[in-house]
Amino acid sequence: MIEIKDLHKSYAMGQNALHVLKGINFTVQEGEMVAIMGSSGSGKSTLLNILGMLDVADSGSYTLDNNPIKNLDETKAAIYRNKFLGFVFQSFNLISYKTALENVILPLYYQKVGRKERQERAQKYLEHVGLGPWASHHPNELSGGQKQRVAIARALVSEPKVILADEPTGALDTNTSYELMELLQAINDQGITLLIVTHEEDIARMCKRIVHLRDGVIVEDKKVRQVKAKRDVE
Amino acid sequence: MWSRDRWREMFLTLRKNKLRTALSGFTVAMGIFIFVLLFGFGNGLKNAFEEFFLDDSTNTIWLYPGQTEKPFRGFKAKRRIIFKNNDLTDIEQNFPFFIDYITPRISRGALVKHGKESNNYTVRAVAPGHQYAEKTIVTKGRYINESDVNDKTKYATIGRLVERDLFGTKTALGNHIDIGGISFKVIGVFKDEGGDNEERLIYIPYTTRQRIEKSNDRIDQIILAFRPELGYAGAMSLEKKLNTFMRKKHNIAPNDRRGIFVRNVAADLKQSQQFASVLQIIVTFVGLGTLLAGIIGISNIMVFVVKERTKELGIRKAIGATPKAVVGMILHESIFITALSGYVGLLTGVGVLALIGDSLEEFFIINPYIGTNTAVGATMILILFGAIAGYIPARRAAKIKPIIALRDE
Secondary structure (H helix, E strand, O other), rough: OOOEEEEEEEEEEEOOOEEEEEEEEEEEEEOOOOEOOOOOOOOOHHHHHHOOOOOOEEEEEEEEEOEEEOOOOHHHHHHHHHHHEEEEOOOOOOOOOOOOOHHHHHHHHHHOOOHHHHHHHHHHHHHHHHHHHHOOOOOOHHHHHHHHHHHHHHHHHHHOOOOEOOOOOOOOOOHHHHHHHHHHHHHHOOOOOEEEOOOHHHHHOOEEEEEEEOOEEEEEEEEOOOOOHHHHHH | OHHHHHHHHHHHHHHHHHHHHHHHHHHHHHHHHHHHHHHHHHHHHHHHHHHHHHHOOOOOOEEEEEEOOOOOEEOOOOOOOOHHHHHHHHHHHHHOEEEEEEEEEEEEEEEEEOOOOOEEEEEEEEOOOHHOOOOOOOEEEEOOOOHHHHHHOOEEEEEEHHHHHHHOOOOOOEEEEEEEOEEEEEEEEEEOOOOOHHHHHHEEEEHHHHHHHHOOOEEEEEEEOOOHHHHHHHHHHHHHHHHHHHHHOOOOOOOOOOOOOEEHHHHHHHHHHHHHHHHHHHHHHHHHHHHHHHHHHHHHHHHHHHHHHHHHHHHHHOOOHHHHHHHHHHHHOOOOOOOHHHHHHHHHHHHHHHHHHOOHHHHHOOOOOOOOOHHHHHHHHHHHHHHHHHHEEEEEEEHHHHHHHHOOO
């Protein structure tokens, strides 16, 4: 599903270049649920942004679902993002003046899906994340956990192959975090590949594989026995 | 491109961001409104100006007798110059190819009575040519004619308001009025675009006036019209020749400034036309200035709007909006707002101008208006610049990587 080879990325910090990713080699199979761990500054968010085509690598190759991701202009990147990927951010990134339903509809709007179908599908996914009755609420009327669920519904609605989550539980308390992970696990069980950036050990344990990053290189990559969130909460 | 979905999305965005929408709309509407108003006032000023000068014929030269201030050819100074009937015939004979018509004017105030109604009016004793010099419009009956002058008839052509004052709603035509104790028959009623004062006049044959005043042959002033084909230069040279001719005939020193006065409407007109074009230039500058202020206003708002939406645009891009979609959305919104509010501003401005109408006549603003082309053109320019002002920041926003836009708080 995802294959990256010898990925490098550096940022210009005034006079000096900050070398963030120093040659990452990394493959993800379909249906995996991978946690990317590391302390802050280890390059985990940068890696996720490059995978999400929100940022561009300096060198190295990246193949997504057998499509080489190379020399993308913004238009192509937008189309790929829309087709293959769903995003979940730490700060939710919902559009504040749109209702939950309208936020979920938006990716379909850019896919030029018909209006009726858009609404039905968006409503379906809102119900899927347990927010059916909250469809007409604005983000500021929802709790953090609910906002993140809306964001997940928005990521799911375009029926992507991969969902990229950047610290999805970073702004949530433990209970809410576990509820959210339960939802993500359920989604993964349906066959959607998940990449989750986190620095919390317990969240990482709920994935099927943990990749450790330190100073721009992968120091550890191991499969783990998945802890089911539901059992853990009880 | 202009699908229903895009309109729906745009209306949603505009509705949910009422303050922003209202602010940018207000800027544009205000800009156009002020532009229309100022431009209209400028035109009103020009109208007032033209009304002052264009009510009378513009191809006339007016001669007024004065009092000499210098002795000349044995005549003492301070001699009063008097024009007589032979001045008319002399001018006619000496300048036959230049003159269209010539008329004397003798003005006297008189108490005019009809039945129980009476009032004071100015009575002008004239020849038929006077009708053209003053652009008098006869609405009923006729003006004084040649045979009236020859026969010294007691006929009068009266102004519309004289008729209203003395006869009310009845017609004056064929009735007799008493002018300073002498009965005159009303043979015509006229109107004049020069305003109410010009419609409270009475015209009688100048010969009749001379007979009333002990059968003298004096005339107050001479109005003559030159042939229009003479042009400005011809009129100026005719004025000079006339002046010399009259000074010679009446023994007035060539450099005597008070013996005779000659007013050439052609020269006045040229001056006033120059003044009018200066006015026009000022009006245009004021208009352009207002428009520029409007453009700067809308540009500012658009830059601010895009800046404010950077994060939203980042989110949209992250979930699949292409740069084209982002730019299109912003352009669509900005053009829609400027077009709509520009139209509102335009209508309001034109409405206010219509409402003002002639109520500012005291301030020399008559019938302020704005040409459709000017108004629509100005609105178009504002829409165009609104679009450009939206496009530049929108393109920049569409170009930044979503990750940077998302970081924007």
